[in-house]
Amino acid sequence: MLVRQVANLLDLIEYFAERGKPASLAEISQHFGWPRSSTFNLLSTLGRRGFLFEPEARGRFYPTPRWLALAQTIVAAAPLPDALLRLARDLAERSGETICVGAAAGTSVVFLDVIQSTNRVRYAPEVGQRIPLHATASGHAIMSQWSEAQRAALLRKVVFERYGSGTPMSIEAVEDQIRAGLQRGWFRSASNYSVDLGGVSLPLIVADRIFSVTVAGPMSRMDTAMFKIAQDMHDAVARQFGASYLRTEIKGLTTPPLETLTAPL
Amino acid sequence: MLVRQVANLLDLIEYFAERGKPASLAEISQHFGWPRSSTFNLLSTLGRRGFLFEPEARGRFYPTPRWLALAQTIVAAAPLPDALLRLARDLAERSGETICVGAAAGTSVVFLDVIQSTNRVRYAPEVGQRIPLHATASGHAIMSQWSEAQRAALLRKVVFERYGSGTPMSIEAVEDQIRAGLQRGWFRSASNYSVDLGGVSLPLIVADRIFSVTVAGPMSRMDTAMFKIAQDMHDAVARQFGASYLRTEIKGLTTPPLETLTAPL
DNA sequence: CGGGATTGTCTACATATACGAACAGATCGG
DNA sequence: CCGATCTGTTCGTATATGTAGACAATCCCG
Numbered sequence: 001m002l003v004r005q006v007a008n009l010l011d012l013i014e015y016f017a018e019r020g021k022p023a024s025l026a027e028i029s030q031h032f033g034w035p036r037s038s039t040f041n042l043l044s045t046l047g048r049r050g051f052l053f054e055p056e057a058r059g060r061f062y063p064t065p066r067w068l069a070l071a072q073t074i075v076a077a078a079p080l081p082d083a084l085l086r087l088a089r090d091l092a093e094r095s096g097e098t099i100c101v102g103a104a105a106g107t108s109v110v111f112l113d114v115i116q117s118t119n120r121v122r123y124a125p126e127v128g129q130r131i132p133l134h135a136t137a138s139g140h141a142i143m144s145q146w147s148e149a150q151r152a153a154l155l156r157k158v159v160f161e162r163y164g165s166g167t168p169m170s171i172e173a174v175e176d177q178i179r180a181g182l183q184r185g186w187f188r189s190a191s192n193y194s195v196d197l198g199g200v201s202l203p204l205i206v207a208d209r210i211f212s213v214t215v216a217g218p219m220s221r222m223d224t225a226m227f228k229i230a231q232d233m234h235d236a237v238a239r240q241f242g243a244s245y246l247r248t249e250i251k252g253l254t255t256p257p258l259e260t261l262t263a264p265l
Numbered sequence: 266m267l268v269r270q271v272a273n274l275l276d277l278i279e280y281f282a283e284r285g286k287p288a289s290l291a292e293i294s295q296h297f298g299w300p301r302s303s304t305f306n307l308l309s310t311l312g313r314r315g316f317l318f319e320p321e322a323r324g325r326f327y328p329t330p331r332w333l334a335l336a337q338t339i340v341a342a343a344p345l346p347d348a349l350l351r352l353a354r355d356l357a358e359r360s361g362e363t364i365c366v367g368a369a370a371g372t373s374v375v376f377l378d379v380i381q382s383t384n385r386v387r388y389a390p391e392v393g394q395r396i397p398l399h400a401t402a403s404g405h406a407i408m409s410q411w412s413e414a415q416r417a418a419l420l421r422k423v424v425f426e427r428y429g430s431g432t433p434m435s436i437e438a439v440e441d442q443i444r445a446g447l448q449r450g451w452f453r454s455a456s457n458y459s460v461d462l463g464g465v466s467l468p469l470i471v472a473d474r475i476f477s478v479t480v481a482g483p484m485s486r487m488d489t490a491m492f493k494i495a496q497d498m499h500d501a502v503a504r505q506f507g508a509s510y511l512r513t514e515i516k517g518l519t520t521p522p523l524e525t526l527t528a529p530l
Numbered sequence: 531c532g533g534g535a536t537t538g539t540c541t542a543c544a545t546a547t548a549c550g551a552a553c554a555g556a557t558c559g560g
Numbered sequence: 561c562c563g564a565t566c567t568g569t570t571c572g573t574a575t576a577t578g579t580a581g582a583c584a585a586t587c588c589c590g
């Protein structure tokens with residue numbers, strides 16, 4: 001069950017982030033189609049707790065910097081591992097494509113860090129965006145590090161739906177793609193979830209936490225480059241985490257066949 | 266009426282900020298005494314929206330950096346005026362006491378920015394903390410810039426309660442203190458709300474938004490220093506906002522009688 | 531490896547809660 | 561200055577919602 005008022009609050013926060021200036025109760029209730037009284041209750045709850053204030057003399061509201069203070073505290077207390085962030089930056093520079101750091105959230109992957117490609121045509125996701133675990137390279141990378149049981153429990157919940165030409169449409173298809181990824185040494189998707197989007201992904205385990213790092217871009221560029229990108233990713237991981245990291249820390253992952261590397265494109 | 270689930274969410278965020286590491290559903294439900302099913306609903310709502318993720322393989326949750334991204338966007342879009350922040354820093358250095366920038370929120374003042382004194386014994390508030398509008402120097406400063414009608418509407422709602430020896434106990438008492446503040450050229454409180462706490466406050470209007478700036482500390486230090494501090498505050502405002510700012514922008518405020526300034530303490 | 535304890539998930543029901551409507555203040559234009 | 565219109569606020573009630581409880585899956589320890 002979805003907690004409505006909580007969802008409403010999240011909507012409201014996003015509304016303020018987009019809007020960027022104070023809003024009156026009437027504006028808010030009109031924008032969302034909420035009853036004025038309900039809007040009033042929501043706003044006053046936030047006000048009473050110090051999360052909303054009234055910059056102008058009367059009747060316009062805006063979120064307090066308290067949100068920022070709490071968010072900073074939360075991120076600072078359990079930050080993304082430094083090596084992970086360095087890896088992402090490193091990859092962004094070398095590949096020129098968009099880099100996404102992800103982790104599991106329910107049946108999805110959430111992006112925790114995103115570095116967008118500077119390319120005109122690019123994959124342009126945002127921090128907090130979610131994509132399905134079962135149908136994406138990022139998701140396969142993460143699930144590859146789970147136990148059989150965990151994977152089974154997750155996949156049982158999935159309702160399979162065709163997003164693109166590469167979408168796996170059964171539990172077995174997903175397991176196949178994961179197995180292939182482990183043997184290949186990297187995970188790939190090609191129009192699995194977003195049409196015309198290709199990605200190369202690796203799982204990373206840092207301090208018992210499971211992350212995915214993904215290089216993603218339009219199929220036109222990714223198609224022939226995937227293997228080279230995977231190679232670069234292994235190199236970058238070796239630089240940031242040490243040479244033996246992928247072999248020793250990442251469950252079941254094969255190191256890629258260096259000797260078959262094609263000439264850089 | 267208070268929206269319970271929203272209040273719960275705020276509690277949860279604060280919980281994570283304090284805790285600083287992932288928590289399981291069971292830990293959360295125990296900590297707050299919430300039913301497991303309700304906790305589940307709350308957590309899954311947040312997960313579905315990309316505000317919570319599961320760093321470890323299974324069943325522990327932590328807020329996503331999305332909170333931070335949104336909070337940064339919100340603050341960046343409507344930042345506290347630069348001159349105001351400079352003023353606060355300036356005052357912190359000169360006075361050595363705690364500086365609070367406040368604005369109205371319902372019947373309270375919320376602190377939007379706080380610079381804590383480096384003094385061992387000091388007033389130690391936090392961003393987002395609230396104090397009553399009617400019983401504090403900050404509140405009086407803000408209300409002094411409202412219309413009669415707005416002030417009346419606010420004061421009608423107040424239930425008067427004695428917080429300290431200086432607490433005004435009637436609408437008239439509050440109006441008296443505000444009137445006195447305007448004539449004096451600065452607002453003061455002495456154990457009005459927090460016992461043994463004294464403060465000097467000025468209202469500031471920047472881009473149609475009403476703020477208060479307050480220098481606050483223990484009565485032992487503030488008592489005899491208030492006038493000097495008020496004087497310094499006027500000087501600092503003149504530096505940051507221009508010499509005529511207080512006279513022209515701030516409704517009804519008298520510039521303080523410079524000639525009666527006592528020797529610096 | 532197997533039994534017990536713990537944790538997460540689902541569903542039906544009683545109740546706390548969000549909503550509609552009516553009120554009161556404020557704002558605006560004439 | 562007055563009336564009309566639009567805001568914010570309060571209240572009673574019908575109903576959407578949170579909760580108890582049972583189940584299922586997982587983990588842990590002997």
